[in-house]
Amino acid sequence: MNGPAVKPIGKPWLLASPAVLWLVVFGLAPLVFMVAMSFWKSTIFGTRPDFQLGNYARQLSEPLYGTLMLKSLRIATASTLLALVVSYPIAYFMTRLRGVWKSVFIIGLFMPFWTSYVVRTFVWLPILGRAGAINTALMWLGIIDRPIDWLIYNEGTIYLGLVYVYTLFMVLPIYLSLDRIDPRLIEAAVDLGARPWSVFWRILLPLSWPGVLSGCIMVFLLGIGAYVTPRLLGGPSGIMYGNMIADQFLSNNNWAFGAALGTTLALVVVILLLITGRWIGIRQVFTGGRF
Amino acid sequence: MVRDPFRAWKVALWVYAGTFFFVLYAPLVTIAVLSFNESEITGFPIAAFSLRWYRAVLGNPVLLAAFWHSVVVGVATALVATALALGLALAFRHDFRGKGVLLNLVLVPLVIPGIIGGIVLLIFFGYAEVRSSLMSTVLVAHVNWVLPFAFLTLYPRVHRFDQTLEEAAMDLGAHPRQIFLRIVLPIIRPGIIATALFSFSLSFDEFIRTVFVVGEERTVPVQFWTMIVDRLAPELPAMAVVIILISMAVALLGFTYANRADGAGS
Numbered sequence: 001m002n003g004p005a006v007k008p009i010g011k012p013w014l015l016a017s018p019a020v021l022w023l024v025v026f027g028l029a030p031l032v033f034m035v036a037m038s039f040w041k042s043t044i045f046g047t048r049p050d051f052q053l054g055n056y057a058r059q060l061s062e063p064l065y066g067t068l069m070l071k072s073l074r075i076a077t078a079s080t081l082l083a084l085v086v087s088y089p090i091a092y093f094m095t096r097l098r099g100v101w102k103s104v105f106i107i108g109l110f111m112p113f114w115t116s117y118v119v120r121t122f123v124w125l126p127i128l129g130r131a132g133a134i135n136t137a138l139m140w141l142g143i144i145d146r147p148i149d150w151l152i153y154n155e156g157t158i159y160l161g162l163v164y165v166y167t168l169f170m171v172l173p174i175y176l177s178l179d180r181i182d183p184r185l186i187e188a189a190v191d192l193g194a195r196p197w198s199v200f201w202r203i204l205l206p207l208s209w210p211g212v213l214s215g216c217i218m219v220f221l222l223g224i225g226a227y228v229t230p231r232l233l234g235g236p237s238g239i240m241y242g243n244m245i246a247d248q249f250l251s252n253n254n255w256a257f258g259a260a261l262g263t264t265l266a267l268v269v270v271i272l273l274l275i276t277g278r279w280i281g282i283r284q285v286f287t288g289g290r291f
Numbered sequence: 292m293v294r295d296p297f298r299a300w301k302v303a304l305w306v307y308a309g310t311f312f313f314v315l316y317a318p319l320v321t322i323a324v325l326s327f328n329e330s331e332i333t334g335f336p337i338a339a340f341s342l343r344w345y346r347a348v349l350g351n352p353v354l355l356a357a358f359w360h361s362v363v364v365g366v367a368t369a370l371v372a373t374a375l376a377l378g379l380a381l382a383f384r385h386d387f388r389g390k391g392v393l394l395n396l397v398l399v400p401l402v403i404p405g406i407i408g409g410i411v412l413l414i415f416f417g418y419a420e421v422r423s424s425l426m427s428t429v430l431v432a433h434v435n436w437v438l439p440f441a442f443l444t445l446y447p448r449v450h451r452f453d454q455t456l457e458e459a460a461m462d463l464g465a466h467p468r469q470i471f472l473r474i475v476l477p478i479i480r481p482g483i484i485a486t487a488l489f490s491f492s493l494s495f496d497e498f499i500r501t502v503f504v505v506g507e508e509r510t511v512p513v514q515f516w517t518m519i520v521d522r523l524a525p526e527l528p529a530m531a532v533v534i535i536l537i538s539m540a541v542a543l544l545g546f547t548y549a550n551r552a553d554g555a556g557s
Contacts, residue, residue, distance in 0.1 A: 008384035009457070009467040009475065016382035016393060019375040019438070023396050026431050030415035031403070037414055086311070093308045105308075107546060112315055114542035115535045116496035116512045122519055122531060123318040126325055131334030133321050164318075196300050225404025227499055232519065242406040249410055249503065259414065262407045269404060286398050287443060 031266075038260035047255045055260030065244075065261070069268070072241040075155065075230075076223035079162040083170040083219045084212065086163060091174035091211075092204070095181075113168040121161050121232050128152035128233075153235025161229040166222045170215035173285075177211030178204065214285040217276055224269060241265055319535060326528035333525055344529035354530065357514035361495050364425050364510060368433040368494035369487040375434070376441035376486060380449040381475075401439050408435060409503035416504060423506030432500040437490045444489055448482030448552045449475075481552035488545035492538060 013020075041050040059065040090109070097105055112120065127133045128151040135147040151157075181204070189199050205212075227242040234240070245265065248258025325333060329341035348354050379397065383390070400408060409432065416428050423429070456478070460470045498512035505513050511534060518524040 008381070008454075009471050010381055010385075012382040012385035012387040012390075014382075015378045017378070019379045019397070019442075020393065022375055022434065022438070023399075026412075026415075026435055027396070027399060030411035031399075031407075033415050033418070034407070034411045089304060089307050090311050093304050096304075107543070108312065109315075110546070111539050111542065112319060114492055114496070115319075115538040116498060116515070118498045118512045118516050118519075119531045119534050120318070122515070122527065123322045125519075125523070126333050126335075126528070127318055127321055129334060131332060133335060136335035164314075167315075190297075196297055221402065221404065225406045225499075227406050228516075242404065245406055245410065246503075249413055255414060255417075258410060262410050265404060266407055269402065273402060283394065283398065286401050286439070287394075 034259045035263050037256055038263040040256040040259070042254045042256040055257045056264075058257065059260065059264060065264075068239070068241050068244055069264070072224055072226075073268075075158055075162070075226075075240060076220050079159050079166075079223045080170075080216050080220045082159055083163045083167050084216060087167050087170035087215065088174055088212070091171045091178055091208075094171070094175050095178045109168065109171065117165045118228055120165050121228050124152070124157070124161060124164070124233060128157065152233060153238065155234070155238065157233040157235075158226075158230050158238060158240075161233045162219075162223050162226060165229065166219050169218040169222065173214035173218070174208055174211040177208040177214075181207050210284060213276065213279060217273070217285050220272075221269065225265065322528045322531050322535075326532045328528075331525050333523060333528060344526045345533075347526045348529045348533060351526070354514065354526075357509050357511050358533075360425055360508045361511040364429050364433060365491040365494040367426065367430050368437055369490040371430070371434050372437040372441040372490045373445070373483060373487045375438055376445045377449075377483065379442050380446045383446060384450060397439050397442055399439075400435050405436075405499035408432070409500040412500065413503040423504050425506070425508040425510075428504035428506065429501055429508075429510065432504050433494040433497055436497055436500055437493045440493055441486050441490050444549070445479075445482055445486045448485075449479050452478045479552070481548045485545050485548035485552055488541055488548060492541045492545060495541065496538060 037047070038055055039051045039053065041048055041052060041054065094102070094105060094109070125132070129135070130147040130149065132151070134151060135144075138144045139147070185203060186199055189203055194202075225242045226240055227246055230238045230240040230243055241261070242265075245258055245261045248254045248261060252258075324337070325335075326344055327340050327342070328337045329339040329343055330337070379393075383394075412428060412432050412435070416423065416431075421427055452475075456474055457470055460474050465473075496512060497510070498516060501510055502513050502516065509517065515527070515530060515534065518527055518530070
């Protein structure tokens with residue numbers, strides 16, 4: 001804070017009240033209502049208020065739901081780790097740049113991510129599909145004589161899609177934490193004879209750890225609830241937990257059960273955040289440690 | 292230079308960065324190339340160069356309506372979210388009870404998966420008997436999503452500027468309202484504009500929350516999604532290019548103002 005004891009203008013609660021009202025009415029209330037509805041009952045006649053645990057019992061008794069949750073956790077974890085490996089060197093690369101080049105690469109990095117992920121997921125169809133760019137190129141080169149089908153519609157494509165769409169959320173926090181490291185620290189280590197590998201392992205990685213964790217949490221959160229990517233790139237058996245939640249509302253018309261699935265997903269996310277919160281303040285993940 | 296143990300690593304890093312940016316942009320370039328393909332089927336080979344699909348996009352009233360809807364709700368979202376975020380950001384310059392709880396409340400939409408952000412509004416508005424429409428349910432869904440980003444963009448720019456200016460005005464007997472309008476507001480204006488532009492951009496791209504509460508007036512991503520899922524429409528690449536160009540233009544403008552805000556403030 002700045003030294004002089006000048007009071008900022010306005011009354012804090014008055015200034016915040018419109019946003020607080022909005023957040024309580026449109027943010028918190030609907031969330032609480034979903035949790036309440038998860039104890040209701042949906043029949044062909046509609047969804048009625050009730051208090052019963054049937055929607056949760058069903059999730060436990062039918063193996064489909066547990067399996068799908070594990071699959072979604074696996075896909076989110078794998079995509080997160082892949083995104084980390086892909087992003088770390090780029091984040092480091094960005095910190096090495098100076099002047100105009102730095103601006104050019106930063107804007108170049110951001111630009112694609114400002115387009116809807118629906119569009120950025122769609123673009124893979126004409127690349128990986130039967131008449132896609134890769135098949136056409138391989139056939140033209142004479143490497144294959146008929147299109148290969150396994151390029152798309154499998155779990156690997158989901159990883160690719162998620163990493164492609166969400167890498168920025170990994171690069172950015174790592175970049176911000178790497179950029180804060182005093183370059184003289186690295187120079188000193190090198191002068192003292194440190195090898196590149198130990199510079200990474202003993203200086204860069206420990207000091208950028210908050211950024212790494214932030215990025216991992218962001219990408220994991222975005223991956224665990226994925227709907228578009230598995231639907232477009234995962235093929236018939238590629239659905240994830242989010243797709244099943246959506247189906248309860250868009251086709252099965254089983255709102256109470258959908259609410260229970262939604263509550264389960266929200267709980268899993270919150271529990272995972274609380275566990276990770278032991279290593280890093282959760283707020284720091286989203287605010288970059290500005291508070 | 293006697294030795295540089297990092298030389299090989301530096302070369303590797305540049306090669307890797309080149310590959311990364313190639314993979315980042317190649318799909319977008321591919322889609323741009325395909326958008327000029329005469330063929331009914333999206334893919335290769337390129338039958339003939341043609342502007343046919345751009346004419347199809349720009350001549351289709353349904354698609355033009357979708358663009359109009361997105362612009363309308365984007366502007367509305369930007370106004371509402373920026374106004375709410377400005378109040379929050381000014382409030383956060385104070386120390387007050389419940390500040391931490393409030394910050395958590397603001398960040399909730401970032402933590403909750405988007406699909407849940409969509410279904411809770413579907414349920415909520417369904418039972419409140421609010422019909423799905425652009426300026427009711429969709430606007431709420433978008434502001435919910437955009438508000439935390441708007442706050443996180445605006446807060447540092449409101450927080451960092453030189454408060455001695457404010458102090459001087461106060462010593463000279465200026466009213467809080469005068470201080471706000473004649474000192475605080477002009478200084479943070481680029482930050483406000485940047486926040487509004489980023490908010491518009493996030494709203495313009497929003498899909499997963501919107502799809503559950505969209506009603507008749509589809510936004511661009513929802514329309515795009517429908518066209519993929521229904522029949523892989525041949526005008527998709529051309530439409531993708533138009534969407535990409537709009538998003539990038541707005542984002543670039545946002546960056547310009549964000550830069551100006553950071554230059555002016557501190």
